[in-house]
Amino acid sequence: MGWSELRPTRRGIVVVAIAAVAILLAFGSGVRSLHAVSVTALLGMVVGAGQLRLAGRPTIERDEPEAGFPGERRTVTVTVDSKVPVTVDERVGRGVAVVEWPDETPLGHGGTFSYTIELQRRGRRNLGPASCEQSDSLGLFVRRVRPDETATVLVYPTIHPIDGRTVTGVVERRLGSGRGSFDRLREYTGSDTMRDIHWRASAKRPPDEFVVTEHRRHVDDDRVRIVAEADDDSVDEMASAVASLAQYLEESGIGVVVDLPKESIRSDPGRRERLLRALALTDGGSVDTDHGRGAEITVRGEAGRATITVADGDVDFETLVTERRGVVA
Amino acid sequence: MNTERVVDPALAAVDRVVTPRWIAITGIAGVLWAYLSVLHRAVVILGDPTALYAVVAVAAVAGALLSRLVTTRTAIQIGAVGTALCLLVYLRTLPGGASFLALVWPMLGDVLSLLGGLSVLRIVNADVWALTAAPGPVFLTTYLALRGRYAGATAVAGAALGFVVLTGDLTPTATAAGVVGALAGVAFGDCDRRGERLREADGTVVAIAALLAAALVAGAAPVAADSVGAAPGGGTPTMEADLVYAGDTVSISGPIQLSPEVRYRVQADEEAYWRVASYDRYTGDGWVRSQGGSAGDGLASPPGDSRTLEQEYTAEADIATLPAAWRATDVSGVPVPVQVAGNGDLEPASPLAEGESYDVTSEVPTASPGQLRSAGTEYPDGIEERYTQLPASTPDRVGERTERLTANADNPYDTARVIEEWMKEEYRYSLQVERPEGDIADAFLFEMDAGYCTYYATTMVAMLRTQGIPARFVTGYSPGQQVDDDEWVVRGSNAHAWVEVYFPGHGWIEFDPTPAADRSSTEQEQIDEARLEGSEAVDIDVTENQSAAAIGPEEDPLVGAGETELQESEGTGATNGESVDGSDGISVPVPSREQVGIAVGVTLFALVGARRLGVDRRLRRQVWLRRLPDDDPDRTVIGLYRRLLVLEDRPKRPSETPRAYLADADERAKRIGSLYERAKYGNGVDVEEVSSATAAYESLLEERVRVPRLWNRRGGSR
Incomplete structure (x- = not known):
């Protein structure tokens, strides 16, 4: 400078x-x-x-917003540290869009402001780097600087509600296997988190005792195996299809194991963040055939469409969708 | 070390009251103040300042009220209408009646002259003008500033400031302060618009403080030169420069010197004071020739008895002013166009070169004392008002003193003679006097015991005016060195100031309160010195080796001798006791206002800079670290623990327990940590544990910090 x-x-x-x-x-x-x-x-x-x-360059700190689905909005809070008055012009990457920007962003000698973004496309999206204009305190000169700091926000793939006819067979097989997935109650021990405390049941107990719900550990057997592959141009569709299937199955209480090109993720009802995260970040590719055996559902994305394969045959994912959701930028 | 926030309640309180908004408004008010100070001066010189205060107050209140009630456009319309009304009021007061159109053109011409450097003090009705020039800017500035439109307010106030800068009426220091005030206004205005608090706007405070300090320091050099006088190249000004080359404004200096170069030769049948200019308006610290003072026909013959005096002037050096004996009735042979002003001043269009000459015919009044005594006091209106003007700031004691002194005189002529003689007796002639603060006449009467002609003449005119006698201050040359029956050589050292008093039926009559013998001997000294130095222009052929002592008149050259017997009402003995020796004693050096201003500016800058760099916070933290808590055992240990946190390298996260945080730390630190836990959450600590914690802390302090001990250990026992 x-x-x-x-x-x-x-x-x-x-x-x-x-x-x-x-x-x-x-x-x-x-x-x-x-x-x-x-x-x-x-x-x-x-x-x-x-x-x-x-005066030194300004430093920018952003609160990283929580991950979300396309169509959702998030507030990004930006804190700027500057010795001289500064105006901030934020740039966001493709895949998110700024929908609300505060009226006044001459920040004075540093400060905090917030803006709202809409999540649009699956993936890890950049917030920043911003372009700042610093001026001296008397307002006689300005200069433009670009501080490096960026933040990211994770956008999950869109989940569509689906008609489960095709996968009914799979579902029935799982549910029919008898073992219910009841949660059970047991006494609180030191290694439990407060989140698991079942308050209503605890109310009936003496004051010092608490009960927690224990989720039944799922055994791999109980989970549906899904293999997901895609060409580079159809990863979004594949991810969306996998997420939607997993959602449907989870609503019926069935966990899934998803084999993606680079990793394999387990997902259980109520704990789906890992899967969503993996789906958000996944690239195209194929799953090696060893792994692919024993899959009850295969999802394949190519030429901009996702194809679901179950024992009965192939079906285009689009035909399963009952209600198109989300925004595709 | 980590930074721990030590919140200062005093600073927080200041922060609430002193907001950027008020600093911005103060800055803009400062600009307006500089403008109003010029108007105030004009009003004080000509009359009563109360009216100005009232007008300014009303305009400010109106601006403040309307800032809440009306829109900007309406306010500007109101401002414009108000200013136009004020202008009309001013125009009505001008001589020439109420014909608006006839006055517009000259008024525009006046505005242009003002912008070209015509001092506000020279305006005929300067006090009325000031009253009408005040409300518009005050109203608009107040309105805009309170409304948060800082740029607009600064622009209006700045334009007003620029106007009085161009007329030459505003001192450089006040101008610099005004510019800084304007920049402060817009800079803090920005802070206010952004909703910043003063604490956050450190940068602006530092910038303005730096600018103020720099401006004051940079202004110090020219300011110092200001007080010495407008002498080229600095140094003591010359009498000639101060009086004869003064133009429209005579500023009175302190110590002065005489310039011994020959200016011209005069051929005339008898000697006279070779008059250059007269001044009608006394400002308290100098003289101004108002525009009205120059009006009228300059070549009229004086009423009453007079005799003709023909003079021929030959320039021996380039001269820019044309002297002529009072009162000139004809001027001829001048190589350049000449205008004769109403008060008798000859105004050449350009200077005369060496060797050029011109002729003047004058009618010298020859009224006898008896005639003058019975002249009466029926003064024409124009004369009386203009030539009895005194600033409102003139102390009453000047008039009282004059009353007592001239109690025995029952007519203006005797009054003038008493004063003239008294001053010659009473005061010593000296070129080395310190310029007094405040009113010159008052200071000369009550504080000084010596001075030169400017002081004598100024004081005599002021004293006469307190008695309602029209008098004016006149500059020119004393007769000079007589080299022949009808020829005099005039030098720069002959520059002189004297008095003219008006008598109905006789016109203006000369008086000179300066003791002539002293004056001429001083002049002779200077010339001899210059001759010794071999200075060239001191002599022309006819003057060499002759004494330059003017056979100057001991008394008024125009009034016959023998009339010097006049009783004063007080003996000189009584008056001696009153005069304070102000110029000879050792004076205590009092810092001038400028020096005080510089000191303030630099100190402010240093303070702000120190705060900005966190110096005060760091200092306080260092002191706090070394000052061991001296309290009950639990609180002591807690205090030690808090200090430990600051000493440690890594900042402690809020979620970390002390144990976790200190897991890798020194044994001593761990000890303090565990004692802390006990003190805060457990059963408390006893005296021994306190002293072990203290010892641990102190030894840590010695290791980690230079100069661990500020003063002797207290608290804790060995």
């Missing part, structure tokens, strides 16, 4: 013009005070330029 980055503002130009006029007039008349005008005005320019030159 150097002196050449500084540009005068409109106010700065006015001040210089006043100084110039004062100097010119001082030549003609003998008025001493005109020198005071020009000297002081020029000193003001020097002070302003010097302050801006010496």
Whole structure:
């Protein structure tokens, strides 16, 4: 950064013009005070330029918003630290869009403001880097800087409610296997979290005793295996299809194991963040055939569509969707 | 070390009251103040300032009220209408009647002259003008500033400031302060619009403080030169420069010197004071020639008896002013166009070169004392009002003193003679006097015991005016070195100031309260010195080796001798006791206002800079670390623990327990940590544990910190 980055503002130009006029007039008349005008005005320019030159770059901190689905909105809170007044112009990556921007973002000497984004496309989306305009405290010069700090927000794939006819067979087989997935209650021990405490049941117990619900551990057997593959141009559709299937199954109380090109994720009802996260980040590719055996459902994305394969045959995912949801940017 | 926030309640309180909004308004008010100070001066010189205070107050209150009630457009319309009305009021007071159109053009011409450097003090009805020029800017500025439109308010106030800068009436210091005030207004205005608090707006405070300090320091050099006088290249000004080359404004200096160069030769049948200009308006610290003072026909013959005096002037050096004996009735042979003003001043269009000459015919009044005594006091209106003007700031004691002094005189002529003689007796002639603060006449009467002609003449005119006698201050040259029966050589050292008093039926009559013998001997000294130095222009052929002592008149050259017997009402002995020796004693150096201003500015800047760098916080933290708590055992240990947190390298996260945080720390730190837990959450600590914690802390302090001990250990026992 150097002196050449500084540009005068409109106010700065006015001040210089006043100084110039004062100097010119001082030549003609003998008025001493005109020198005071020009000297002081020029000193003001020097002070302003010097302050801006010496001020460091602003630092920006953003609160990373929680992950969400396309169509949801998130508030991003930005804290800017700057020794001189700064105006922030935020840029967001593709896949999210700014929908609400505060009216006033001259921030003064640093400060905090918030804006709202809408999540649009699956993936890890960038917030920032911002473009800042710093000015000196007297408002005579400005310079533009681009602090590096960015934050990201994770956008999950869209989940569509689906008609479960095709996968009914799979479901029945699972549910029919008898073992219910009741949760059971047991006494609180030191290693339980407060979240698991069943309050209503605890109310019936003496004050010092608590009960927690224990989720039944799912055995792999109980989970439906889904294999998911996709060409590079159809990953979104594949992810969306997998997520929607997993959602449907989970609503029936069935967990899934998803084999993605790079990893394999287990997902249980109520604990689906890991799967969603993996689906949000997954790329195209194929799953090696060893793994692929024993899959009850295969999802394949190609040419912009996702195809579901179950024992009975192939079906286009689109045909399963009962209600199109979400926004595809 | 981590940074722990030590919140200062005093700063928080200041923060609530002093907001950027008020600093911005103060800055803009400062700009307006500088403008109003010029108007105030004009009003004080010509009359009573009360009216100005009232007008400003009303305009400010109106602006404040309307800032809540009307829109900006309406306010501007109101401002414009108000200003137009004020202008009409002013125009009505001008001589020339109420014909609006006839006055518009000259008024525009006046505005242009003002912008070209015509001092506000020279305006004929300067006090009325000031009253009409005040409300518009005050109203608009107040309205805009309170409405939060800081740029607009600054623009209006700044334009007003610029106006009085261009007329030459505002001092450089006040101008610089005004510019800083304007920048402060817009900068803090920005802070207010952004909703910042003063604490957050550190940058603006530092910037304005830096600018103020720089402006004051940069202004110090020219300001110092200001007080010495407008001498080229600095140094003591010359009498000639102060008086004869003064133009429209005579500023009175302190110590002064004489310039011994020959200016011109005069051929005339008898000697006279070679008059250059007269001044009608006394400002308290100098003289201004108002526009009205120059009006009228300059070549009229004086009423009453007079005799003709023909003079021929030959320039021996370039001269820019044309002297002529009072009262000139004809001027001829001038190589450049000449205007004769109503008060008798000759105004050449350009200077005369060496060798050029011109002729003047004058009618010198020859009224006898008896005639003058019986002249009466029926002064024409124009004369009386203009030539009895005194600033409202003139102390009453000047008039009282004059009353007592001239109690025995029952007519203006005797009054003038008493004063003239008294001053010659009473005061010593000296070129080395310190310029007094405040009113010159008052200071000369009550504080000084010596001075030069400017002081004598100023004081005599002021004293006469307190008695309602029209008098004016006149500048020119004393007769000079007589080299022949009818020829005099005039030098710069002959520059002189004296008095003219008006007598009905006789016109203006000269008086000179300066003791002539002293004056000429001083002049002679200067010339001899210059001759010794070999200075060239001191002599022309006819003057060499002759004493330059003017056979100057001991008394008024125009009034016959023998009339010097006049009783004063008080002996000189009584008056001596009153005068305070102000110029000879050792004076205690009092810092000038400018120096005080600079000191304030630099101190403010240093304070703000220190705060900005966190110096005060760091200092306080360092002191706090070393000052061991001296309290009950539990609180002591808690205090030690808190200090430990600051000493440790890694900041402790709020969720960390002390044990976890100190897991890798020194044994001593762990000890303090565990004692802390006991003190805060457990059963408490006893005295031994306290002293072990203290010892642990102290030894840690010694290791981690330079200069661990600020003062002797207290608290805890060995």
